Amino acid sequence: xxxxxxxxxxxxxxxxxxxxxxxxxxxxxxxxxxxxxxxxxxxxxxxxxxxxxxxxxxxxxxxxxxxxxxxxxxxxxxxxxxxxxxxxxxxxxxxxxxxxxxxxxxxxxxxxxxxxxxxxxxxxxxxxxxxxxxxxxxxxxxxxxxxxxxxxxxxxxxxxxxxxxxxxxxxxxxxxxxxxxxxxxxxxxxxxxxxxxxxxxxxxxxxxxxxxxxxxxxxxxxxxxxxxxxxxxxxxxxxxxxxxxxxxxxxxxxxxxxxxxxxxxxxxxxxxxxxxxxxxxxxxxxxxxxxxxxxxxxxxxxxxxxxxxxxxxxxxxxxxxxxxxxxxxxxxxxxxxxxxxxxxxxxxxxxxxx
Amino acid sequence: xxxxxxxxxxxxxxxxxxxxxxxxxxxxxxxxxxxxxxxxxxxxxxxxxxxxxxxxxxxxxxxxxxxxxxxxxxxxxxxxxxxxxxxxxxxxxxxxxxxxxxxxxxxxxxxxxxxxxxxxxxxxxxxxxxxxxxxxxxxxxxxxxxxxxxxxxxxxxxxxxxxxxxxxxxxxxxxxxxxxxxxxxxxxxxxxxxxxxxxxxxxxxxxxxxxxxxxxxxxxxxxxxxxxxxxxxxxxxxxxxxxxxxxxxxxxxxxxxxxxxxxxxxxxxxxxxxxxxxxxxxx
Numbered sequence: 001x002x003x004x005x006x007x008x009x010x011x012x013x014x015x016x017x018x019x020x021x022x023x024x025x026x027x028x029x030x031x032x033x034x035x036x037x038x039x040x041x042x043x044x045x046x047x048x049x050x051x052x053x054x055x056x057x058x059x060x061x062x063x064x065x066x067x068x069x070x071x072x073x074x075x076x077x078x079x080x081x082x083x084x085x086x087x088x089x090x091x092x093x094x095x096x097x098x099x100x101x102x103x104x105x106x107x108x109x110x111x112x113x114x115x116x117x118x119x120x121x122x123x124x125x126x127x128x129x130x131x132x133x134x135x136x137x138x139x140x141x142x143x144x145x146x147x148x149x150x151x152x153x154x155x156x157x158x159x160x161x162x163x164x165x166x167x168x169x170x171x172x173x174x175x176x177x178x179x180x181x182x183x184x185x186x187x188x189x190x191x192x193x194x195x196x197x198x199x200x201x202x203x204x205x206x207x208x209x210x211x212x213x214x215x216x217x218x219x220x221x222x223x224x225x226x227x228x229x230x231x232x233x234x235x236x237x238x239x240x241x242x243x244x245x246x247x248x249x250x251x252x253x254x255x256x257x258x259x260x261x262x263x264x265x266x267x268x269x270x271x272x273x274x275x276x277x278x279x280x281x282x283x284x285x286x287x288x289x290x291x292x293x294x295x296x297x298x299x300x301x302x303x304x305x306x307x308x309x310x311x312x313x314x315x316x317x318x319x320x321x322x323x324x325x326x327x328x329x330x331x332x333x334x335x336x337x338x339x340x341x342x343x344x345x346x347x348x349x350x351x352x353x354x
Numbered sequence: 355x356x357x358x359x360x361x362x363x364x365x366x367x368x369x370x371x372x373x374x375x376x377x378x379x380x381x382x383x384x385x386x387x388x389x390x391x392x393x394x395x396x397x398x399x400x401x402x403x404x405x406x407x408x409x410x411x412x413x414x415x416x417x418x419x420x421x422x423x424x425x426x427x428x429x430x431x432x433x434x435x436x437x438x439x440x441x442x443x444x445x446x447x448x449x450x451x452x453x454x455x456x457x458x459x460x461x462x463x464x465x466x467x468x469x470x471x472x473x474x475x476x477x478x479x480x481x482x483x484x485x486x487x488x489x490x491x492x493x494x495x496x497x498x499x500x501x502x503x504x505x506x507x508x509x510x511x512x513x514x515x516x517x518x519x520x521x522x523x524x525x526x527x528x529x530x531x532x533x534x535x536x537x538x539x540x541x542x543x544x545x546x547x548x549x550x551x552x553x554x555x556x557x558x559x560x561x562x563x564x565x566x567x568x569x570x571x572x573x574x575x576x577x578x579x580x581x582x583x584x585x586x587x588x589x590x591x592x593x594x595x596x597x598x599x600x601x602x603x604x605x606x607x608x609x610x611x612x613x614x615x616x617x618x619x620x621x622x623x624x625x626x627x628x629x630x631x632x633x634x635x636x637x
Contacts, residue, residue, distance in 0.1 A: 020397045021368060028447065029420035052397050059449040066600045 001026045002299065005228050006270045008039060012048050020049075024056055030224045033060030034107030042106070064107045068098055074113060074164050075099075075198065081128055082197040089125070090116040090190045090199045092169065092209060099193055100200050104232035112156065112165035116186065119170040126154050126168060133159045134166055142337035150176030150326060172209050173216060176322045181212065182253050204246035207233040207262075208255055215258040215291065218317020220298055220310055227299070230262055231270045238274035247283040260287040265295055291316075359392050360384060363557045364451075364497070364506055365444055368398040369436075372405050373415070379433045382532045383511040383545050385553050400443045404436060419443050433533045434543045437513065441494060444508070445596055448497065451506060452608045453596040456496040458505055459488035464563035465505045466637055467496050467616070469594040475570030475623075478518040481546050482626055483633065485526045490552040491560060495596075500604055503611050504559035509552050511545035519544045525626065564637055565591065565618040574624040579632055587618035 004011040004023065015023065027033040037057030040046045046054055075095075082089045091099055094110030117125045134157035136144070147155040152171035158164070173181045186209075190199035201209070210230050214223075237246050250259040259278070264287035266275035278284055294316075297309035318327055358377050360367045362384075371377065381389055392398075401420065406413045414426040417439040424442055427435040445453070456469035457480035466488070470476040477493050484490045491507035499506055514522060514531065519542060522529055534544035565587055582590070591609055592598045598605045619636070623629040 016394070017397045018394050021401065024397070024399065025401045025420045029422070033447075050397055052399065055450050056399065056447065059447055062449040062604070063600055066602055069602065 001030060001032065001224055002227070002269055004036065005032075005039070005231070008036075008043060008045060012045060017050075020053055024053065027056075027060075030222070031109045032225060032228070033057055034064035034109065035225075035228065036107075037061045038106035042103070061107055064109055067109060068105075070164075071095060071098055071110075071113065074162075075196070078129075078132060079197060081132060085121075085125070085128075085197070087118050087121045088187055088190060088199050089197065090186060090201055091193075092116050092172070092201065092206075096200050096206060099196075099198070100203075102203070102206075102232070102236050104229055104236065108229070112167045114167045114169060116169045116172070116183075118187070122154060122168065122170040126157065129157055129166065129168070133161060134164075135160060140337065140341060142334060146330070146334075150174055150322065150330075173212055174321045176326045177216075177320060178323045179216065179254070179320065181255055185249055185252060202242065202245075203233065203236045203240050204242040204249055207237050207246060208250055208253065208259060211258040211262040212255050215261045216255075216317070216320050218314045218321070220313055223295075223298060227265065227269065231266050231272055234262070234266055234272055234274045234278075238277070243274060243278060244283070247278060247281060251283065256285045257288060257291075260284050261291050261295075263287070264292050268292075268296070269299070357392050359390050359396075359398065360440075361388050361390060362508065362510060364508065365399040365448075366396070367400045367402055367440060367443070368392055370401065370403045370405070373429075373432075375429065376404055376432050376436060379533055380436070383433075383547065388553070388556075400440070400447075402436070402439055402443065404432070404439075431535055431538050433545075434513075434535050434538050434540075437510070437545075440510075444495065448495075449597050449600055450500070451497040452500060452598065452601060452605055452612075454496040454498070454591060455494070455594045455596060457493045458491035458496045458507070458560075459483050460491055460505075460560040461488050461637065463560055464637070465491065465560035466564045466566060466633070467505070467562055468566050468568055469496065469591055470568055471594070474568055475518075476568055477512065477514055478521060478570070479568050479626070479629060481512055481514060481518070481522050481529075482525065482630060484512065484546070484549060484552070485522075485529055486630060486634070489555060490548045498562075498608055498612060499559065500601070500608050502559075503562070503608065503615070505562050506559050507552075507556055509548050509556040511547060514544050514546055516541040521626070522546065562612055562616050565613075565616045566633065566636075567618075567620045568629070569620065569622045570624070571622050572624055574622050577625065577628040577632055578620075578622040579636070580620045582618040582620055584613050584618070587616075588613045 027036055033056060037060060040049060040057065092114035094108060095113045097105035097108060136155045137158045139155050144155055147153065152169055152174050154168040157166045157168060172183055173179065186201050186205045189202050189205065191202065193200050210226065210233055214226050214230065237243055250256050263275040263278040263284065266272040267279055294309045294313050297305050298313065301309060322330060357368065357370050403418045404415055407416045409426060414428055415432055416426055417424045417435055424439045425435050454469050456467050457476050459466050459480060468476050468480060480493045490509060490512065491505060492509065493512040495508055497506040497508055519531065519534065523531060530547040531544045532547065534542060536542045567590060588609060591613065598609065621629060621632065
């Protein structure tokens with residue numbers, strides 16, 4: 001999959017039927033079917049791929065198109081709420097990419113709408129969203145407390161009819177972490193979306209957020225998609241001539257290592273020219289070799305190596321996300337809460353039977 | 355490994371599998387031209403993975419596609435779960451067509467579309483019509499080509515459940531019904547083989563001519579065939595579509611054309627012979 005996104009022309013020239021079968025599978029697995037379709041279209045390569053591949057890409061592109069229409073319809077519903085608010089609401093990730101019509105958003109699927117509001121207004125925004133039909137659903141008491149105390153967002157809010165999910169953030173990184181990231185530049189540089197109350201981060205900040213998400217957390221299930229996002233975002237930053245600004249912001253926000261690692265991996269996997277440029281810059285610290293090795297092992301390694309890397313990544317991500325006291329408590333309390341809940345359920349059904 | 359392929363159209367599937375039972379069971383349902391060994395020179399639309407894995411105390415079969423888990427099953431129910439798994443793949447990734455939950459049959463190049471929710475007797479009526487000489491395009495999914503408006507066949511064994519199985523055996527003792535599985539989540543399930551003409555013309559499209567919304571109702575004294583207004587037919591079809599909302603304007607245009615070119619009816623019946631007679635008169 002990464003080979004295709006790194007060099008589609010080359011992939012098309014050499015792909016066998018068996019490789020295309022596998023390609024279609026993997027594209028579905030990683031939610032990249034519409035992405036590959038738009039990439040081929042943009043590069044004028046559609047006619048060169050087999051008809052069947054085109055058809056599946058087209059099917060996915062239609063789904064993605066519908067999802068993007070749905071995003072705007074949701075934002076329109078929420079417009080009055082934020083128009084009346086006296087604090088900024090910044091869209092993040094997929095919603096922001098789409099509203100800025102960045103190439104990374106073409107055919108990109110997303111599961112929820114991410115928003116960032118100042119920490120002091122989180123509760124107020126959540127309460128207001130309730131009267132727009134959004135509420136928290138299906139969380140255990142422990143998980144809810146975890147979200148509120150240690151994470152960087154409110155528990156997901158789902159619309160009671162439409163099923164749309166909003167991830168309401170007050171930060172881009174868990175507050176339980178020992179690492180303190182200053183996100184005030186995201187707010188201060190955010191630009192207004194014409195005709196709307198929502199604000200949109202600069203491309204440099206979108207890239208930094210994506211890099212933080214990949215390198216300071218433990219999640220690995222969307223690794224390929226996240227990496228392709230990063231690649232497109234960095235090219236965008238370069239195109240907008242914000243590379244130096246981005247490096248300066250990374251220093252200011254103390255997320256240099258995430259950006260350095262991202263550039264290292266992008267240069268290696270996609271030969272991304274912007275990443276190569278940044279890697280040579282005096283402003284950027286050196287990438288962490290072990291971290292990059294683990295990531296590449298998960299991407300390219302097979303069997304045991306990838307599995308081991310994944311386990312280490314999981315432990316490392318948790319360690320970064322939580323101070324050691326919190327991590328220790330979480331490691332013990334989470335299973336304890338699950339057992340307690342199971343016991344309560346069993347006893348309850350026992351009593352009911354009698 | 356006993357990998358095999360189903361060369362159904364418009365979607366083919368490559369099955370990765372370690373148990374020869376599934377392949378031999380499916381060989382009873384699909385002709386040898388459709389069920390073959392994999393060929394490296396062909397691109398397959400979907401891949402289904404069927405293999406035993408540890409889960410709890412047992413080692414049931416896991417049916418999955420592209421790392422997405424569909425369902426677990428014991429060996430006895432492998433065939434229906436496989437068929438449902440394949441439907442699940444297709445239902446999620448077919449937006450190159452307007453897909454309607456409906457049975458489709460053809461006679462003289464013209465297609466009869468019977469959309470209906472489960473429990474309305476759609477499959478029973480479809481099976482009976484097939485036994486009366488109609489060519490089966492699909493008992494489950496009506497695929498409308500968005501450019502030409504033609505109905506694209508997706509021929510598969512016709513799935514029958516519970517009471518419907520008994521009735522069809524009673525009405526058509528010569529009908530070939532195989533792989534009957536009891537105790538599934540949908541009760542007893544069996545598969546009626548499509549006629550030879552269905553498999554022979556498995557890629558041949560048909561032009562939509564009639565839309566009939568069937569409703570089996572045991573207490574119905576007299577068969578009732580009501581002509582539907584175009585607007586109502588449109589809304590009912592949209593309601594029965596898997597992806598009308600996904601296709602937005604394309605879906606609207608395609609469905610409008612379909613409704614314009616067809617006559618639509620609602621058919622409430624208790625007696626199958628009356629229903630067959632009425633449909634034969636109508637079409």
